[in-house]
Amino acid sequence: MSDGQYLAHGIGGAKDLPISPELAIAGAVAALTVSFTVLALAWRKPRYDAATSGRPAPAFLERVVDATAFRVVLRVLGMAVFLYGAYAAVLGQDLLTNPVFGMFYVWWWVGLVPLSLLLGPVWKAISxxxxINLLFARVSGGDPDQGVFTYPERLGVWPAAIGLYAFVWIELVYPFSTELGPVRLWVATYVAVMLLGGALFGNTFYERADPFEVYSSLVAKLSPWGRRDGRLLVRSPLANLDSVTVRPGLVAVVAVLFGSTAFDSFKESTPWVKFIQSSDVSVQLLNNLAMLSFVVGVGLIFAVGTMATGVGPGTDRRTLPNQFAHSVVPIIVGYIVAHYLTYLVQVGQQTLIQASDPLSKGQDLLGTGDWGVNYWLSYHPTLLANTKVLAVVIGHVVGVVAAHDRAIRLLPKRHQLTGQLPLLLAMVAFTVGGLYLLFAA
Structure with a gap:
């Protein structure tokens, strides 16, 4: 597989292999069947409670994870990779063989998902x-947790949603996404905004405004690792998912994550390619409008689905979308796994090989320069197709269960079943639409 095959998505094509119509239909039917089964037969009292769920992690594991030395090692590792990438970005050549592109689009963006699923909020640990903010605080004698101002609660995670949109825009829409200058400028702007925000609002800014920390922490809610009162917990992913903190802008975050991934499939579909080729309107304008429409459309469909239900006394319908937004996270993760699996495995390997020669001068600094990419996944199309459909359907099932548990806690008894139908239909639409786009691409 040549490097040229990867040029459609940042530095590469995100799609694996087209799935068969039979698999897409089977997945859609399974999603529908399981959804209504859960709705009809599942429990009638809430099972997941962030305040009580989970059990303490083994004492030795908690000691290791909470040890200062362990945390320092993680920070040094994150800083070392960042500085190595900066070295390649500043001194390296503007070629697709520069590892910066793979580090930016593959390791950083896609790689955060499996790492967060397995290990918890990884970006928070290695950011x-x-x-840098911690080092500045130590030098100045300040507290990295405290800024000059208190972070405004009304902002919630809206800044993170904007940052995520800025990333997917340069990745999927910007016509010069494979040039070194724009990538360098994007990262420099990100670092500058984050450092300024950390100085003004302390570490709270990173928890709510750093797009990668919010992204990683959301995905980490599907891991078995959690925290309560400072203690490390082991709990089921569904119980962990229930602990997502509800803040303004949470729907916007999940809409950007899901809508942009769906758009990435859509822009490679035959109908869209034919349309932009026959249109007199600028391709960039059309792609901008299409991605914005996908993101806004996902947000609106979800908001309408959650608000179109009976509510109890004292419940504001406008708060329901953010209350249920956590249930979209499993669908996002399932679709990302289905959409980016071979992209991560194969282009991720290629990036590691290229990283050994950051300046494109024939060096082999890491000893990986003579390695080859293993294309085993691409040589097993049936396994890939089944994995795609299974990932989307499992994500849908987990999302439906999470929404069901939250609904029977929030909705009045007379609306606990019928009140879930609009949201259920919205989630089924997301899953069926995702399977269709995987097939269409």
Whole structure:
């Protein structure tokens, strides 16, 4: 597989292999069947409670994870990778073989998902901007948790949603996404905004405004690792998902994550390619409008689905979308796994090989320069197709269960079943639409 095959998505094509119509239909039917089964037969009392769920992690594991030395090692590792990438970005050549592109689009963006699923909120632990802010605080004698101002609660995670949109825009829409200058400018702007925000609002800014920390922490809610009162917990992913903090802008975050991934499939579909080729309107304008429409459309469909239900006394319908937004996270993760699996595995390997020669001068600094990419996944199309459909359907099932548990806690008894139908239909639409786009691409 040549490098040229990867040029459609940042530095590469995100799609794996087209799935068969039979698999897409089977997945859609399974999603529908399981959804209504859960709705009809599942429990009638809430099972997940962030305040009580989970059990303490083994004492030795908690000691290791909470040890200062362990945390320092993680910060040094994150900082080392960041500085190595900066070295390649500043001194390296503007070629697709520059590892910066793979580090930016593959390791950073897609790689955060499996790492967060397995290990918890990884970006919070290794974030170089947190590390730099910590060093500044130590030098000045300040407290990295405290800023000059208190972070406004009304902002919630809206800044993170804007930052995520800025990333997917340069990745999927910007016509010069494979040039070194724009990538350098994007990262420099990100670092500058994060450091300024950390100085003004302390570490709270990173928890709510750093797009990668919010992204990683949301995905980490599907891991078995959690925290309560400072203690490390082991709990089921569904119980962990229930602990997502409800803040303004949470729907916007999930809409950007899901809508942009769906758009990435859509822009490679035959109908869209034919349309932009026959249109007199600028391709960039059309792609901008299409991605914005996908993101806004996902947000509106979800908001309408959650608000179109009976509510109890004292419940504001406008708060329901953010209350249920956590249930979209499993669908997002399932679709990302389905959409980016071979992209991560194969282009991720290629990036590691290229990283050994950051300046494109024939160096082999990491000893990986003579490695080859293993294309085993691409050589097993049936396994890939089944994995795609299974990931989307499992994500849908987990999302439906999470929404059901939250609904029977929030909705009055007379609306606990019928009140879930609009949201259920919205989630089924997301899943069926995602399967269709995987097939269409």
């Amino acid at each position: 170089p901007v947190r590390t």
